[in-house]
Amino acid sequence: xxxxxxxxxxxxxxxxxxxxxxxxxxxxxxxxxxxxxxxxxxxxxxxxxxxxxxxxxxxxxxxxxxxxxxxxxxxxxxxxxxxxxxxxxxxxxxxxxxxxxxxxxxxxxxxxxxxxxxxxxxxxxxxxxxxxxxxxxxxxxxxxxxxxxxxxxxxxxxxxxxxxxxxxxxxxxxxxxxxxxxxxxxxxxxxxxxxxxxxxxxxxxxxxxxxxxxxxxxxxxxxxxxxxxxxxxxxxxxxxxxxxxxxxxxxxxxxxxxxxxxxxxxxxxxxxxxxxxxxxxxxxxxxxxxxxxxxxxxxxxxxxxxxxxxxxxxxxxxxxxxxxxxxxxxxxxxxxxxxxxxxxxxxxxxxxxxxxxxxxxxxxxxxxxxxxxxxxxxxxxxxxxxxxxxxxxxxxxxxxxxxxxxxxxxxxxxxxxxxxxxxxxxxxxxxxxxxxxxxxxxxxxxxxxxxxxxxxxxxxxxxxxxxxxxxxxxxxxxxxxxxxxxxxxxxxxxxxxxxxxxxxxxxxxxxxxxxxxxxxxxxxxxxxxxxxxxxxxxxxxxxxxxxxxxxxxxxxxxxxxxxxxxxxxxxxxxxxxxxxxxxxxxxxxxxxxxxxxxxxxxxxxxxxxxxx
Amino acid sequence: xxxxxxxxxxxxxxxxxxxxxxxxxxxxxxxxxxxxxxxxxxxxxxxxxxxxxxxxxxxxxxxxxxxxxxxxxxxxxxxxxxxxxxxxxxxxxxxxxxxxxxxxxxxxxxxxxxxxxxxxxxxxxxxxxxxxxxxxxxxxxxxxxxxxxxxxxxxxxxxxxxxxxxxxxxxxxxxxxxxxxxxxxxxxxxxxxxxxxxxxxxxxxxxxxxxxxxxxxxxxxxxxxxxxxxxxxxxxxxxxxxxxxxxxxxxxxxxxxxxxxxxxxxxxxxxxxxxxxxxxxxxxxxxxxxxxxxxxxxxxxxxxxxxxxxxxxxxxxxxxxxxxxxxxxxxxxxxxxxxxxxxxxxxxxxxx
Numbered sequence: 033x034x035x036x037x038x039x040x041x042x043x044x045x046x047x048x049x050x051x052x053x054x055x056x057x058x059x060x061x062x063x064x065x066x067x068x069x070x071x072x073x074x075x076x077x078x079x080x081x082x083x084x085x086x087x088x089x090x091x092x093x094x095x096x097x098x099x100x101x102x103x104x105x106x107x108x109x110x111x112x113x114x115x116x117x118x119x120x121x122x123x124x125x126x127x128x129x130x131x132x133x134x135x136x137x138x139x140x141x142x143x144x145x146x147x148x149x150x151x152x153x154x155x156x157x158x159x160x161x162x163x164x165x166x167x168x169x170x171x172x173x174x175x176x177x178x179x180x181x182x183x184x185x186x187x188x189x190x191x192x193x194x195x196x197x198x199x200x201x202x203x204x205x206x207x208x209x210x211x212x213x214x215x216x217x218x219x220x221x222x223x224x225x226x227x228x229x230x231x232x233x234x235x236x237x238x239x240x241x242x243x244x245x246x247x248x249x250x251x252x253x254x255x256x257x258x259x260x261x262x263x264x265x266x267x268x269x270x271x272x273x274x275x276x277x278x279x280x281x282x283x284x285x286x287x288x289x290x291x292x293x294x295x296x297x298x299x300x301x302x303x304x305x306x307x308x309x310x311x312x313x314x315x316x317x318x319x320x321x322x323x324x325x326x327x328x329x330x331x332x333x334x335x336x337x338x339x340x341x342x343x344x345x346x347x348x349x350x351x352x353x354x355x356x357x358x359x360x361x362x363x364x365x366x367x368x369x370x371x372x373x374x375x376x377x378x379x380x381x382x383x384x385x386x387x388x389x390x391x392x393x394x395x396x397x398x399x400x401x402x403x404x405x406x407x408x409x410x411x412x413x414x415x416x417x418x419x420x421x422x423x424x425x426x427x428x429x430x431x432x433x434x435x436x437x438x439x440x441x442x443x444x445x446x447x448x449x450x451x452x453x454x455x456x457x458x459x460x461x462x463x464x465x466x467x468x469x470x471x472x473x474x475x476x477x478x479x480x481x482x483x484x485x486x487x488x489x490x491x492x493x494x495x496x497x498x499x500x501x502x503x504x505x506x507x508x509x510x511x512x513x514x515x516x517x518x519x520x521x522x523x524x525x526x527x528x529x530x531x532x533x534x535x536x537x538x539x540x541x542x543x544x545x546x547x548x549x550x551x552x553x554x555x556x557x558x559x560x561x562x563x564x565x566x567x568x569x570x571x572x573x574x575x576x577x578x579x580x581x582x583x584x585x586x587x588x589x590x591x592x593x594x595x596x597x598x599x600x601x602x603x604x605x606x607x608x609x610x611x612x613x614x615x616x617x618x619x620x621x622x623x624x625x626x627x628x629x630x631x632x633x634x635x636x637x638x639x640x641x642x643x644x
Numbered sequence: 645x646x647x648x649x650x651x652x653x654x655x656x657x658x659x660x661x662x663x664x665x666x667x668x669x670x671x672x673x674x675x676x677x678x679x680x681x682x683x684x685x686x687x688x689x690x691x692x693x694x695x696x697x698x699x700x701x702x703x704x705x706x707x708x709x710x711x712x713x714x715x716x717x718x719x720x721x722x723x724x725x726x727x728x729x730x731x732x733x734x735x736x737x738x739x740x741x742x743x744x745x746x747x748x749x750x751x752x753x754x755x756x757x758x759x760x761x762x763x764x765x766x767x768x769x770x771x772x773x774x775x776x777x778x779x780x781x782x783x784x785x786x787x788x789x790x791x792x793x794x795x796x797x798x799x800x801x802x803x804x805x806x807x808x809x810x811x812x813x814x815x816x817x818x819x820x821x822x823x824x825x826x827x828x829x830x831x832x833x834x835x836x837x838x839x840x841x842x843x844x845x846x847x848x849x850x851x852x853x854x855x856x857x858x859x860x861x862x863x864x865x866x867x868x869x870x871x872x873x874x875x876x877x878x879x880x881x882x883x884x885x886x887x888x889x890x891x892x893x894x895x896x897x898x899x900x901x902x903x904x905x906x907x908x909x910x911x912x913x914x915x916x917x918x919x920x921x922x923x924x925x926x927x928x929x930x931x932x933x934x935x936x937x938x939x940x941x942x943x944x945x946x947x948x949x950x951x952x953x954x955x956x957x958x959x960x961x962x963x964x965x966x967x968x969x970x971x972x973x974x975x976x977x978x979x980x981x982x983x984x985x986x987x988x989x990x991x992x993x994x995x996x
Contacts, residue, residue: 038783043852091876094680121885122926136700151761155992198952213875250992251996252994252996253992253995254995255995263991266983267982267983267988268982269746269976269981269982270745270981271973271974271976271981272741272745272973274737274740274741274744283962291991295983295987296981298969298980301967301970302968302969303966303967303969304967304976304980304981305968305974305981306973308744308965308966308970309769310737311766311767311769311770312766314734314737314766315734315735315736315737315740315766315767315770316766317737318730318731318734318736318737318738318740318741318767319737319738319740319744320741321730321738321743322708322728322730322737322739322740322743322744322745322747323739323741323742323743323744323973323974324741324792325741325742325745326706326741326742326743326744326745326746326749326972326974327739327745327746327972327974328741328744328745328746328973328974329981330741330744330745344731344734345731345734348730348731352728356827411660411925429767438992438995438996439988439992441988443981445978446978446981447980475815478726479726479975480706480725480726480746480749480972481701481703481704481706481726481746481748481749481972481974482697483701483703484703485724486705487701487703487722487724487726488703488723488726488727489726489727490718490719490726490727490729491726491727491728491729492727492728493730494729495730502719505746520937541730627656
């Protein structure tokens, strides 16, 4: 399988003339389970430590060991960190895919390969570097079992030498990677050095790609979105997490377990949280709802199939008005789909998850930083509005490494919403759970265990009136449903507002959300530079849509809605919300092959639709 | 409405109250909408009596149910307790979540045989495994009452529907399942056995861990006919108590004498005493293997065995194992649930 979606270009004359600095895409093709992850992280960090903006994307199979896997590092001085279609340097370590991997490269790309693969026979328009990994591994002196693993660190040494990465940065990155394992660190240092020394002595630089020190990463962190979300939830005061393992969401909770054990256990050894692995996603969300009803800040994390299973409970939470935070780390569906590939394919199914009239609040983080900050937004919104909130991350954001500024400490106090205490009840004498006292649709709730004879109410998924009593009366049902709908209107003024980029004066607008953002910012520059097309860009952060979204569409002749699904799901959602005369302005650019969206695809498609 | 007056009114007698000063009416609920004579109503009454007599503060109780006739019944007792009527077969997860949030709650789950054994089998299994502190009552009538009488998975082999259709699948014994899975207080009773059910519910309130009570509760409308094995008539003829159950709560000083030769005493978690007067030789309710064997024998003999089949008063509950703070997680303040600036700085430094 090829991971690039471009057709090889014709040979374009001589190579080796130009010099391309701090702008390249490196792809490492290995076998799943071969231990290449550490090496790839070291290579990524080495470039990052050179001050060059990077992103690292792992394209892996749904498999534990044996199937091909690719890791792509993009280094870009302008800070473009979306996936790039073209691969500039291929590190071919997987015999099974090597031929295909080489065939999909553009002419002029460089290939670093394991000597016995003899890839230089495949095409003559590439720049080849052969490395005898087995021989080099033998010189490092590791036993046979470890040699397989350290071959990976050898290519890091070779690549660093070829690209001109300061070798001290490689050593630093290795030491960080193996901080707690001195023996492993030393072995890997030796392996990387063997690679570097071999390259220095035997390889003549013929490709144009160089990493040069710059200063665009000072003080920055590298983290994946799931870890950022885990931290965000911890700092958002989450107390109950119930979950069922599913790729690509598992690491969110697993990381959270580590953080919570470290930072949320009191001096008496008692935990200020409970994390429970449930028997399935139904139970996971059922526990979230039970815990939230009883007053805990509770959450789960899941992906497509889990979301489908949670449908019935999502409707219960919506109708009983129980806060719940559900992280949907989207992967490719339908069905099992491509469980280890990314998509934004659950927008519609999540928006209306469950039967009857339901609609849910969704947040769309585009970055690790927003994974952190939106955790609190999600909990606050869920508790203030007493309804489920879905945080729509995806595999690309959740599981890949992203560069970011350090997350600022949350300054906003935690908002637990309208909860009546014993003292409140003593003052008021009683309460009606579903009465719209404040005109925002949100009633006051009490928590089980509140020591007051009037505290209790009967939470039920069946028809009920303001006092939470069973009711099949048409007027009770209608009034209640309209009030719940009012909460959704209230939400419009509470959810994170969209972000506008551009002058606001362009004729062409782009609407996108989540991880598509990174392709959009690059594409807008391509459109301006290459096609002289000025665009405005509105990034959606939430559903329901706020006023700015309508205004943006009203102000632009054509609005391209860019998303990573087949059917233009966000565009459909927008059409439901927009005035009829505005809907013809929307045009969908959809991307569905499971790899993160890239700028070039957006630019090309947009220009085609512009008729140019 | 009639009134009577007297010239010299006697002072009204002080209403009868329990040890926390509440009257039995403080434990009552809404008017039942179940059929007259439904076994479930009798169970609601027993719950009210047991809660009242044990002096349980109703505000500490949280009631949970799924879907079905049984699951409606929490509306008919204990109005001063919070209640959550959730979705079909998934009450265990909702109850589990609530107990995670507030471990001081006294959880009472009321469910049916369809809710538990068919659609809810998965969650039932895992609830039992976890030994969550909850009293889980199955109001077991062998049929789906609310959808007009289809067989459930506890219907006995060969029993018939009203229409004459014969059940040709074997029943699930929820008690044998619960014992195998890890519940620590497992028994069966009959809604018509007032004394036994009442006593078992009181003992259940003294237990720390999962109490699984399967209560045969005839459906007067759809499953009380000739050919049913869950009818009043059938139960009266086939109920086979394993022992006579009595219970002395920890707060009662009275020391009732009993003969250790004929009565087995189990000291419960809170110091209460569960006394099982032997009707059979050598039954040890702390022996899982014997319990399951005796249940299997009862099926072979065609009897409906009742009593406390298994008890383990010492096993840690799920909440114990989580080792959470004494204060409920639900109400921990931000000062406790949001780590400091220093912690964030440390997390960030690790990622640099």
